[in-house]
Amino acid sequence: MHKRLFFIFLFFLVGILASAFASINLSNNQSKYILKQIRKEITTVFLLKDFKLMEKSLAIPPSLFLRASTFYKIESQTKKIGYAIVVTAPSKTDVFEYLILTDEDLKIKKAKVLIYREDYGGEIASKRWLSQFVNHSSDHTYVYGDNISAISGATISVHSITSSINHLFDFLRVLKLKGNI
């Protein structure tokens, strides 16, 4: 039997080594990876190939559920297209990054989880579940368990993403009214 065990172990070891070399190292190229993902999503959502992504520093204060955020304006040949926001929010023992794409009126066109670091709770990355945030006006309030359905086994991350989106749009709405974005 030890021969069988040895081969199983070898199989896993080779797998680990191969994948370590083949895949991108998230910790070193994290921001590069995120930017690449934003560009990819903009291309699919707005059907654009040629566009400019401009980072704008906004004073969105962090909250318990919104640890950090980066705000980008999307423009195409001086025409305003919309906005891209990357948010860092907490999961049970770590944080995760998600992307929100909105049109010019702050209506969400896409929500996508970019990096999730825990084994449990990653179900929030489900395409179907995230589509619940799409196409509502910017003053829509998302309520966990009501207009946002629960996910068994992902309670904390679901709370986290729902609350941080509400928090984010509370600020963006006001900034838009003031003409700051």
Added chain:
Amino acid sequence: MKIKIIMIFLLLISVNGVSQVTQPIKDNINQYSPINQINGYQRILNNLSGIPQGVTIGGYGEVLYNKPDNLNAEIDVQRLVVLFGYKFDDRVQFVTEIEFEHVKEVYVEQAFVNYSISPKLNLRAGLMLVPMGIVNEFHEPTTFNGVERPSIDNKIIPTTWREIGIGASGRIDNIGLRYQAYLFNGFLSHDGVSGKLKGANALRGGRQKGAESTMSNINIAGKLDYYGVNGLRIGVSGYNGKTSAVDVQNQIVGSEIGVSMVGFDGRYSYKKFSARSQYTFASFSDTDLYNELTRSDLGSEIYGYYLETGYNFLPVTNKQRLVGFVRYENFDTHHSVESNITKNNAYHRKEWTYGFSYHLAPGSVFKIDYQSKSTNSLNSPFGQFNMGVGVWF
């Protein structure tokens, strides 16, 4: 006395429930909406931010009161589990749970290293939970209704079922699928002195729990979870292999048996309504030889299922939840037996559980329920009243 306790409990709930009126949401950037203020998580997350980076501390526990009809009550710190995690970098984490059972017994419930290559592929090795059914993996007291775990998750699936192994897990987000696949050490069927498996609870006595385990056979386990429909999560799990017996003993015919188990589970929630169900079936080979050798009464097929439905009586925007629930369980550890033992009808059990889970804050629950248990050999059911407090942080 039981009625008095229930009255006090209901009174407490009504006072708290009424005082939980939600405030109107103000469009003011300096004020969070009440939906954003979830105190339980706030506390958890604030605590975590004070801990050095990379270290995670958490835990769960339950203190229970069980009062069978016409018998004395038992009060017990059933389990207290301390979780420690360490993140070496974004890809490598170590997770361990140290468990104190009934105050005086210490176990390690989980201890494994997780290597995350991508969301689609994680490799892990160490002492891990076997993915079978719902409660074996999601066993924190705030995640299930009822003071006691469902009986199926005791007699059919021997929760908390964990063994040392190696395997892979991952998610495919586009289709809403999570998979797990592991190689595990199996159950101990014979320790050289006596057989460890018996008719009443089948595999439960054979768990090795990673403590100086004997291994002569590799077992495989896997689970697929589908969560592509909002509010719904369904799972299918499988386990196949052979038990182990200690050295020398494993040369004796009948010391080891084959084990195959399959499980289906589903969880659904829509606004205030929730439901869950689980079905588990296992078949064992060579139980005739095993029973002959050990004078045990192990069945050759066991199965069990339960159906549960719950309703939250408080508004969904409240941080507190009061869930009333009903659960029906039907399980048989002598569904089928080999010809050399007789089928024991007392092993075919049916249980009704009615009760409330009052979530004081996310992560803290007070539970109360009444169970009515019957068997195929018993005409009148016997009852048990339970209360408990549970925490998860």
